[in-house]
Amino acid sequence: MNDILRIKKNIRFIAFQKLILASLLIGFLSAFLAISLKRMTEYYETIFFCQANNHPIYFFIFPFFGLSVIYFLRLYLFNKNENKGIKEIFESTNSKSKILPLYKIPSHYINGLLTVIFGGSTGIEVSTVVASATIGSVAQQKENVFRKYKVELISAGVAAGVTALFCSPIAGILFSLEVISKKATKSFFLTTILAVSIASGLLFLLNEPPLFAINITTWHVYAIPYFVLLGILSGIHSVYLTKCVLFFKATFSKIKIQYYKIIIGVGIISLSLFLFPELYGDGYRAIKTILFSSKEIPLTLPLAITLIGILFLKPIVTSATLASGGDGGVFAPSLFIGAFLGFLMAMVLNTFFNTNVIPVNFMVIGMAAMLSASIHAPFTALFLVCGIINDYTLFFPILVICLISKYTAKMIYPFTVYTFSPTPSK
Incomplete structure (x- = not known):
């Protein structure tokens, strides 16, 4: 024995x-x-x-x-x-x-x-x-x-x-x-x-560097209501992104000839890139540009139109890319949308309401909130965004806003692009 x-x-x-x-x-x-x-x-x-x-x-x-x-x-x-x-x-x-x-x-x-x-x-x-x-x-x-x-x-x-x-x-x-x-x-x-x-x-x-190595100096308690609003907006926009991806995939699946999918997809992608080059690829280059120059950029009408256009078109271009045969997902698009949404919100608050908020903080929190809402994983989004900026100063507000954005998104639409399963036709 x-x-x-x-x-x-x-x-x-x-x-x-x-x-x-x-x-x-x-x-x-x-x-x-x-x-x-x-x-x-x-x-x-x-x-x-x-x-x-x-x-x-x-x-x-x-x-x-x-x-x-x-x-x-x-x-x-x-x-x-x-x-x-x-x-x-x-x-x-x-x-x-x-x-x-x-x-x-x-x-x-x-x-x-x-x-x-x-x-x-x-x-x-x-x-x-x-x-x-x-x-x-x-x-x-x-x-x-x-x-x-x-x-x-x-x-x-x-x-x-x-x-x-x-x-x-x-x-x-x-x-x-x-x-x-x-x-x-x-x-x-x-x-x-x-x-x-x-x-x-x-x-x-x-010696691999962080994706966005920036220095967050502080955050202010008076900005919390604005952070909460950003979380809610991120949750709403994440549903728009999810529904765009699902709609395009369902629509393109009805097209039987693959090259027709490519032609239609390329038409959408190319026209969007021509209008807004910031949409090219993963968009990290565009995020870095506004992260490191956000303090010097004034909000003008052309800039506002550009930001709104980018926020509207990014889910569409991402969806067209995936539906026409491209390989990828919603990680990078979520970070991109969150950064631009946070930047636009901070600029509007500072320009029209004289709030004196810090744009970089809104961009970072926006990235985390959007990712949390898109994949329903708030703790992943929290540590991922803190990791890519190599700074944990915003840990507490990111945690709270990630939870708000996730549950805002789930209240509106309970699925992500990962968990949605189409109902089989009878």
């Missing part, structure tokens, strides 16, 4: 060791994938945007070229399957039989890169999340002892990928918990913490 118990303990110990090694390997591969994709996207997006800004004809050529290449890659290289984003992860985690096949890694990596650098108005975040989830899924398929840890290993890959993208280990863990796993188990925390630790170590070795 003692020998049998000893053998069982040895088997469990070996399985435990393998789980640790798998988590560390998943963390490294997912973080390396995320960092390389982020750097390549930043580099090539800057080059192509400069060309298009100098020669506006490229605003019409680049999106058509990018979406066409993605179409042919899917047709001849990636099993003719369209990428479904995070819903692919849900389909895998909710089923014992469904897996994330290996080709999803290059598919999302390449298609996400091509979508953004050629002007598609989305980001690489969802592409990274699904590719890194696939790393965890493939690892789970390799060993029988990992079969019961399917969700945990997928979550570990996602957590490491988000950590690497946004320089925020806590955001990586919380996103995996709030959106992917939705179960806090010992094995979940073991795998994700190990994966995130490796991702954080790689960030440190590569």
Whole structure:
């Protein structure tokens, strides 16, 4: 009997060791994938945007070229399957039989890169999340002892990928918990913490800078009512973004010929980029511009029209990008919309009501509020935004406003683009 118990303990110990090694390997591969994709996207997006800004004809050529290449890659290289984003992860985690096949890694990596650098108005975040989830899924398929840890290993890959993208280990863990796993188990925390630790170590070795490294000096109590209003507006606008994405996907799904989808989508994208170049790609470049110059920019009529136009068109352009075959999601669009919504609100308050609020604070809180409302994950949004600015001064107001924006959005419309399922036709 003692020998049998000893053998069982040895088997469990070996399985435990393998789980640790798998988590560390998943963390490294997912973080390396995320960092390389982020750097390549930043580099090539800057080059192509400069060309298009100098020669506006490229605003019409680049999106058509990018979406066409993605179409042919899917047709001849990636099993003719369209990428479904995070819903692919849900389909895998909710089923014992469904897996994330290996080709999803290059598919999302390449298609996400091509979508953004050629002007598609989305980001690489969802592409990274699904590719890194696939790393965890493939690892789970390799060993029988990992079969019961399917969700945990997928979550570990996602957590490491988000950590690497946004320089925020806590955001990586919380996103995996709030959106992917939705179960806090010992094995979940073991795998994700190990994966995130490796991702954080790689960030440190590569000296990866925060996405928006800014210095928040203070915030004022008298601004709280305005923050609350910003949270409510963000919740409302997030529903507009969600419904745009769902409407465009439903409408484009009725078009049977893929090239018609591309032509229609490119028409919407290109015209919008021509009118508002700030909509090009993930929009982080435009956010940086107003973040670092918000104090010097006066509110004029042309600026107000531009901001309103951007806020109105961004959900439409994002939706057209995704519906016509682009790869991406609502992470980057939510941060972009939140930043511009916060900036517009601060400028209106200062110009017409002489409130003397700090525009940067409103931009940062707007980013967090919009993301929280769009994905219904307030704690992920809180730590993610604090991570990308590398500052926790606004921790308390961000926390409160993220909760307000999420529940405002849920009261109006209970679904996100991740959780909505169309009612099957009878």
